Amino acid sequence: MVQPSSAADRAGLKKGDVITSFNGVDVSEPNVFRNQVASTAPGTAVTLSVLRDGRPQPVQATLGEFTAQPERPRE
Secondary structure, three states: OOOOOOHHHHHOOOOOOEEEEEOOEEOOOHHHHHHHHHOOOOOOEEEEEEEEOOEEEEEEEEOOOOOOOOOOOOO
16 A cells, blocks of 8 residues: 555555566565665665566656554554
């Protein structure tokens, strides 16, 4: 899911996009991708490759600051 008003939303990422590379480095595992993003400063412009509807597409993004979302009470 892409959070409204997030850096991903501003970059144009859509629900269902599969990120396949981060600044030219293949993304083979979610933990590696998360660490790549975490080790890059907020405000940095990056290039992602995504699969959208089965076709590769480049996406330019600027990393934002992580803001924790409040937990919703369990029902």
